[in-house]
Amino acid sequence: MREDFIHYLWRFKKFDTTNLRTTQNEQIVIIKTGDYLELSGPDFFNAQMIIGEQKWAGNVEIHSRASDWYSHFHENDKAYENVILHVVWENDSTIFRMNNTEIPVLVLKDYVSEEIIASYNSLYETKSWIFCEKELSQIDDFIFKNWQERLFFERLVRKSQFVNELLLDLNNDWEAVLFCLLAKNFGLNTNGNSFLQIAKAIPFSVIRKESFEIENLEALLLGTAGLLEKDYEDVYCIDLKIRYYYLIDKYKISQSHVDAVEFFKHRPDNFPTIRLSQLANLYHSQQNLFSKMIRLNSAQSVYDLIKISASSYWQTHYQFDKESSFKSKFLSKSFLDLIIINTIIPIQFAYSNRIGESISENLISFMMGVGSEKNAILDKFESFGISSENAFESQSLLELKNEYCNKKSCLKCAIGMNLLKG
Template sequence: MKEDFLHYVWQYKKFDFSNLVTVSGELLTIAYCGHYLKQSGPDFFNAQIILDDQKWAGNIEMHVKSSDWYLHQHEKDFNYDNVILHVVWEHDMPVFRKDNTEIPVLELKHYVSEESLRSYQSLMIPKTWIYCESQLRSVDAFVMQHWKERLFVERLERKSVSIQRLLEQMQYDWEAVLFCLMAKNFGLNTNGDLFLKMAESIPFSVLRKERFEVENLEALFLGQLHLLVAEAEDVYARDLNRRYAYLCQKHQLQAVPYETAQFFRHRPDNFPTIRLAQLAMLYHRQDHLFANITAAKTREEFYDLFDVSVSEYWQNHYQFDQVSLKKQKCLSKSFIDLLICNTIVPLQFAYAKSLGKEVAEATFALMQTIAPEKNSIIEKFATFGVKAKNAFETQSLLQLKNEYCHQRQCLQCAIGIQLLKS
């Protein structure tokens, strides 16, 4: 038994509340169950009850056992001073207020039907992947669609928190925030955190000054991550070394503490040298990138905005001093789609939120035009009958798995609640 089942039973009135009696024998009538609070403090706020003939208004706290009140040290927390009813599954000891009056207790297990309890136990039996995997196909399509919309917004809300922290770190310079997020996503999963450190190590004012020469940006990006070759044979590589030494002295820069950028198991087009060269060309070509991104609405506009390749040297190199077949190495549409999902849409959402605006319908429409992402979580959902048709749905399913299924928050999930109700 878990507390979230008690919350579910109370919130949705899945118990017999016609003839309630407290453990001390008082007749109990529930006038209003209260507002469910998903935060610290009592579980239900501003409830109204009648004990015998006396009406009470206040908060309700729930536990599996009465003794959990003391286990959680609520007697020391003033937030619980206004608790008028203690709802428990099993009553094992009395609980007292600070003035030594006993808090009324309702032992809920006597009023919940066997059917509701069996439904809960059936849902919570561990499966091979998630609890409701064998029932997902039976979930109402309307419920599923609306829950996906909620999950998508929740995922953006979660990402906006880290963007807000980064904004404060960057002195509220949205262009600098965009550069950090862009760098992280250019690094993909393996080098993303390292690329972010590189971006944070270079004041964006330096990029504004040096963006007119792409070689200066390459020198900065590669040099900060120790990817320049000290004894290079190529003239271009030696030139980047000289430029980096000069720029470090000019702008008083310090390289990121040494950490090896990963080449292993990457396709050559995803080598960190190539991704940094593409990032350098993007910022060389695009002035006021943040303004352009916030103004763009369609996938085609973003494809035009990110239509960049690499400088001439990198067209026939993947690493220094190693000549390869010539290739433009443009940003692919699939890579731009990843940027839209993981950088642009979260940034647009956070920016709109900072202005007090609602997320535009255009954001939902944009995500629905992008092909679904491919990863193990999305593939697993598909095997249980939930197939994502676009990136909007894949982002929603990732939020579902990470924040609900993985955390076993079935009774906070619209799918779990619908399954219990049915």
């Protein structure tokens, strides 16, 4: 039996507590099951119970088999010396503390109903995609909506951790953090890390100083990406190359290693040349961007602020020296929606936490006005009757799949726990 199921049973007392007995036939009266902290050390802290004639306060450790105590080397760990009860499914070994006193054991399977075991087995039956796929659309709407909100903020907390890491790296300069985060997300999945390396390689103080010359910004970004190294024929490319080497000498910028950017398998509008030019134009057209973005509260406010295109050269090019038919290369609304989801909302959340301001309801409202992403995971949820109408819902579903379904953490999931109740 999986340990997480035994944790669930113990945590919520899903067993017959009226006549519990240890393997030594001593009666157990549970006063408090303990705090489930999911930290290193025993599973439940500060439990209280009466075992035989003695009242105990201490910790509870849970295993599928009693012998797991030794498999996990608890016998040499002082953190387990205060365990007052060992809760197991199978009792295949006698367990002793370091002072050779025996730890009382409760074999929990003797007190769990067949119905709850059947519900558990049903929940974990092999399915084509996720365990609860057939029952998912039948979950009570109140439970599902509350769980969605929790999932949304769990995902946001994880995303904001990256923002906090950037803050440490960049001396708490929020403008520099925003620049790096935007760069990463302008690169999308394929070039995101390379674009982040490019942004980190250029001191943001230089971006500030050179923001009034769009050619200088493009030269810095494209040059750092390694896209100016060839001998080009177009005058524009030659000019950018001259500017790049002048600027890195002027500001004494060391040429850091940057992973090569990828063109392969990208639609032309997502070529790194186009995205880096658009990023340069954003910082050319907008000063003090962080102070503006932190106040945005709707998708429309983002569309109104960020009306930028690639530079004129790129209206007829996707790569240097290769002319193409004219196409205006403005940032699309769908691309800006991704910037809202992956840059603006996480940085607003991180900043509000840093200054001690609660904006949770504002962020939910903001995300409900942003279109849902489109991907295979969300398509699969829709095939099981769970659609996402906006980014708040789609982000919640992605968190559910990646952090719960994929990890088989049904007993930490509100949906799984609800189904287990029958």
